[in-house]
Amino acid sequence: MDRRTFLQSSLAAAALQSLGAASPSLAFAAAPATASYRNLLVLIELSGGNDGLNTVVPYADPAYYALRPKIAIARDDVVQLSDRAGLHPALAPLQPLWRSEELAVLQGIGYPAPNLSHFRSIEIWDTASSSDAYLTDGWLTRAFAAAPAPRAFAADGIVIGSNAMGPLAGSGTRAVALSNTDNFLRQARLAAPGGEPRNSAYRHILNVEADIVQAAMKLDAHHGFATEFPQGTFGNAVKTACQVIASPSGVAVVRLSLAGFDTHGAQAPTQARLLGELGRGIVALKSALDELGRWNDTLILTYAEFGRRPRENLSAGTDHGTANTHFALGGRVIGGFYGAAPMLDRLSGDGNLAHAVDFREIYATVLERWWGLPSQPTLGKRFAPVPFVRA
Amino acid sequence: MRTSESIARLVLQTATIVAILATSATAAFAAPTDVLGYDDARHLLVRTGFGPTDAEVRAYAPLTREAAVAKLLKETRTTASTPPPESVTDSGPLRYPNAEMSTAEEKKAFARQQARDGLALRAWWVREMLVTPSPLTERMTLFWHNHFVSSQAKVRLARLMYRQNVALRSYATANFGDLLHAMAKDPAMLVYLDGVRSRKGAPNENFAREVMELFTLGEGRYGEQDIKEAARAFTGWSVDRQSGEFVFRPRIHDYGVKTVFGKSAAFDGDDVLDLLLARPETAQLVTAKLWREFVSPDPDPKEVRRIAGRFVASRYDIKTVLSDLLLCDAFYAAENRGTLVKSPTELVVGTMRSFGVAPDATLALAIATAAMGQNLMAPPNVKGWPGGEAWINTNTLLARKQFVDRVTRAEVARRAGATVTTPDDAAPAAGAMQRRLSGIDFDSGRFLAQFPGVTVKERGQWAQRLLLPVAPQGDDPPNDADAIVRALLFDTAYQLK
Numbered sequence A: 001m002d003r004r005t006f007l008q009s010s011l012a013a014a015a016l017q018s019l020g021a022a023s024p025s026l027a028f029a030a031a032p033a034t035a036s037y038r039n040l041l042v043l044i045e046l047s048g049g050n051d052g053l054n055t056v057v058p059y060a061d062p063a064y065y066a067l068r069p070k071i072a073i074a075r076d077d078v079v080q081l082s083d084r085a086g087l088h089p090a091l092a093p094l095q096p097l098w099r100s101e102e103l104a105v106l107q108g109i110g111y112p113a114p115n116l117s118h119f120r121s122i123e124i125w126d127t128a129s130s131s132d133a134y135l136t137d138g139w140l141t142r143a144f145a146a147a148p149a150p151r152a153f154a155a156d157g158i159v160i161g162s163n164a165m166g167p168l169a170g171s172g173t174r175a176v177a178l179s180n181t182d183n184f185l186r187q188a189r190l191a192a193p194g195g196e197p198r199n200s201a202y203r204h205i206l207n208v209e210a211d212i213v214q215a216a217m218k219l220d221a222h223h224g225f226a227t228e229f230p231q232g233t234f235g236n237a238v239k240t241a242c243q244v245i246a247s248p249s250g251v252a253v254v255r256l257s258l259a260g261f262d263t264h265g266a267q268a269p270t271q272a273r274l275l276g277e278l279g280r281g282i283v284a285l286k287s288a289l290d291e292l293g294r295w296n297d298t299l300i301l302t303y304a305e306f307g308r309r310p311r312e313n314l315s316a317g318t319d320h321g322t323a324n325t326h327f328a329l330g331g332r333v334i335g336g337f338y339g340a341a342p343m344l345d346r347l348s349g350d351g352n353l354a355h356a357v358d359f360r361e362i363y364a365t366v367l368e369r370w371w372g373l374p375s376q377p378t379l380g381k382r383f384a385p386v387p388f389v390r391a
Numbered sequence B: 001m002r003t004s005e006s007i008a009r010l011v012l013q014t015a016t017i018v019a020i021l022a023t024s025a026t027a028a029f030a031a032p033t034d035v036l037g038y039d040d041a042r043h044l045l046v047r048t049g050f051g052p053t054d055a056e057v058r059a060y061a062p063l064t065r066e067a068a069v070a071k072l073l074k075e076t077r078t079t080a081s082t083p084p085p086e087s088v089t090d091s092g093p094l095r096y097p098n099a100e101m102s103t104a105e106e107k108k109a110f111a112r113q114q115a116r117d118g119l120a121l122r123a124w125w126v127r128e129m130l131v132t133p134s135p136l137t138e139r140m141t142l143f144w145h146n147h148f149v150s151s152q153a154k155v156r157l158a159r160l161m162y163r164q165n166v167a168l169r170s171y172a173t174a175n176f177g178d179l180l181h182a183m184a185k186d187p188a189m190l191v192y193l194d195g196v197r198s199r200k201g202a203p204n205e206n207f208a209r210e211v212m213e214l215f216t217l218g219e220g221r222y223g224e225q226d227i228k229e230a231a232r233a234f235t236g237w238s239v240d241r242q243s244g245e246f247v248f249r250p251r252i253h254d255y256g257v258k259t260v261f262g263k264s265a266a267f268d269g270d271d272v273l274d275l276l277l278a279r280p281e282t283a284q285l286v287t288a289k290l291w292r293e294f295v296s297p298d299p300d301p302k303e304v305r306r307i308a309g310r311f312v313a314s315r316y317d318i319k320t321v322l323s324d325l326l327l328c329d330a331f332y333a334a335e336n337r338g339t340l341v342k343s344p345t346e347l348v349v350g351t352m353r354s355f356g357v358a359p360d361a362t363l364a365l366a367i368a369t370a371a372m373g374q375n376l377m378a379p380p381n382v383k384g385w386p387g388g389e390a391w392i393n394t395n396t397l398l399a400r401k402q403f404v405d406r407v408t409r410a411e412v413a414r415r416a417g418a419t420v421t422t423p424d425d426a427a428p429a430a431g432a433m434q435r436r437l438s439g440i441d442f443d444s445g446r447f448l449a450q451f452p453g454v455t456v457k458e459r460g461q462w463a464q465r466l467l468l469p470v471a472p473q474g475d476d477p478p479n480d481a482d483a484i485v486r487a488l489l490f491d492t493a494y495q496l497k
Helices: A003-022 A024-030 A062-067 A089-099 A118-127 A139-146 A181-190 A200-218 A233-246 A267-292 A359-370 B002-023 B037-048 B054-060 B065-074 B104-131 B135-145 B158-171 B176-184 B187-192 B206-216 B224-233 B269-277 B280-294 B301-313 B318-327 B344-354 B362-371 B394-415 B428-438 B444-449 B456-467 B481-490
Strands: A040-047 A103-110 A155-160 A175-178 A251-259 A298-303 A324-329 A336-339 B237-239 B246-248 B258-260 B263-265
Touching: A040 A267, A089 A103, A089 A267, A089 A324, A103 A359, A139 A155, A155 A200, A155 A233, A175 A181, A175 A200, A175 B394, A181 A200, A181 A233, A181 B394, A200 B394, A233 A251, A233 A267, A251 A267, A267 A298, A298 A359, B037 B054, B037 B065, B037 B135, B037 B318, B037 B456, B054 B456, B065 B318, B104 B135, B104 B158, B104 B344, B104 B362, B135 B158, B158 B176, B158 B187, B176 B206, B176 B269, B176 B318, B187 B237, B206 B224, B206 B269, B206 B280, B224 B258, B224 B269, B258 B269, B280 B301, B280 B318, B301 B318, B344 B362, B344 B394, B362 B394, B394 B428, B394 B481, B444 B456, B444 B481, B456 B481
Parallel strands: A040 A251, A040 A298, A103 A336, A155 A175, A155 A251
Antiparallel strands: A103 A324, A298 A324, B237 B246, B258 B263
């Protein structure tokens, strides 16, 4: 991006931030009393930075094969979606969802002045901040702080199989991390919040303990599914997610993680294995949601800190990049391509892709179209929703 | 009213403690006011070690702050006190699954072997933490493990992780500059951050980025171009496959001129590290991180600048910066007591040390810390465990409570002559861990017997002073030894230091 645009956006962000700081009640007042949290959001983090170019492959672009002599996906192996782009073969299980127009491919997702550090960039995604702003709470935490899920819900959000809370980090939201519902319910008997909070750490522990008690009262781990869940860590996490979703009390967000995408060397086998787990996991999730009658009110979104550099490195891997491709899936998703296909002939000075869609436009879509919430108080700035899902 | 009730409780507790102070003429409390006394000695030992025993606290109580810190630092070690497992001391050629080990069977066998060796390595480190005469040495080794991060998840070979651990310990309280240079050439680090994949004409930026972002300067204090140029300087730093040691490969080193931070020369890797050490941000980043480890969650910027300045003046002497941090007013300030969350390792090893038990089943303890979010030798990413309040979420808090539950419940069952059967046994892995933890010779009665007092309740008051950094939840303490100890270990304040 050019310097002038950068300056404009950073100035605008700074101005909005100071405005937000001066009037904290504004965000609260703007939120409606009830959001449509019956609409479930399932986030899947592809941690480490999945290589979007080898996920949705621009197989008709000669530049793609020129940039990746060793690791490009051969044209014949691609699962074709259009006459230009197709899925990595390990994602073949998703093809039926594409045909039924329940899979949206979101291309060129990124943000201005991209940061190439894993930690900083995922922090930017998790907090929905600008590249030059530092926020502490996750974007969903801010949304729930303004418009909490009903008290009857087991929690606002449940994080499965990861100890990093991501978009649900910070106080002001009822977020529960667990890896197995049975274990959680058994262990929860040991929770008994008590004592006067003396400092921030003490208060944090009391809050977490209270969240455990709430969730344990309302979660039910005994739904029997006909769906067969895939073996392995991610398959187990999907199964746990489905148990959580099957609980009659409700939950607004479930966050899953699939890690290991930081493929600096020998990328091909690692990415194929991970995308295979992702594809099979999503298919199982869809099948279980169908059993529950929830597929039509579920939106599945993938995200990651960044994509990877278009030119492969000499270790048959890829280095940290910028704009990336992501998926949206669900019964009310409007299938097709959104954003802009990667422009491999117009790379930046450091060899990276320019972004076409700000990731906060995706978040605005979730907040406005999916939940019926105003997005601006949460995102600090106006971002236009992308019409990939029906309200 | 809730508030007035809690104030009343606090007043009552304070009154009890004052009464104990007045009646117990122990050496610790008869000493003059410029010595630590029991509570400050406890605070110093908890913050710089794992859980101290009552006897250890009493040994430090008569010392002045300066004498206590000097003693702690003088007693630090550069080597472990226990022998490592043989499997990680092998010095033969490195074997990775590759062309010469091509079948799927061989690869599986390799993975299984490394997993076994890795578990033995973790069990050994936990044992060292349990029995070392210098807990500060292990706390600092763990601190640097979480600073110069490498993970067996990527390095795979347990013996490289072991050698890195040995190197971290040898520099743990010595010199930061030497430590930085050693880590940049450490074989596990060269694998973990892709140094071994970097070569002239195709430098891998991974190490160059993280050494600036995480190990020295901090995010945003360098440019992307600095990273690209520095990456060239580190080319040729590799690992010898025969010995598993660092090797410099001149043929793949980029001897050209690089421009880093506006300076141009034919820098090599050591030159770049010296450029990083010459920048004031490095000492500030390390000092602030040590502050969050030992003093409070919110570093005082003015104090950090002062202490970092002295750190630089000492040419990065780690004992100097530690001494300054442990002697600054903020370290003993009342408002900073109980503000830091214990790491899983501190909770697990500290519980064992405080109760004077060193079980053989240290692997079960290592598995317990992993369940709480700290799998030693495998931090989640190159930034390490974030620590602080992030240690506690619904998942990890329950794992902490479950650990305390198992350790204390096993004791009750053992004394009753029964084997422990709980619903947990339904889950085989959890059941196996339960059985191993049940073997721990945890004895609440013996623990309480060491404290002065006539009644078990009076002894319980001392146990509280040893185990909790701030007053407990405030309910009337129970009357029997098991219940007193359980109540203290389940208290919210027990998670804090």
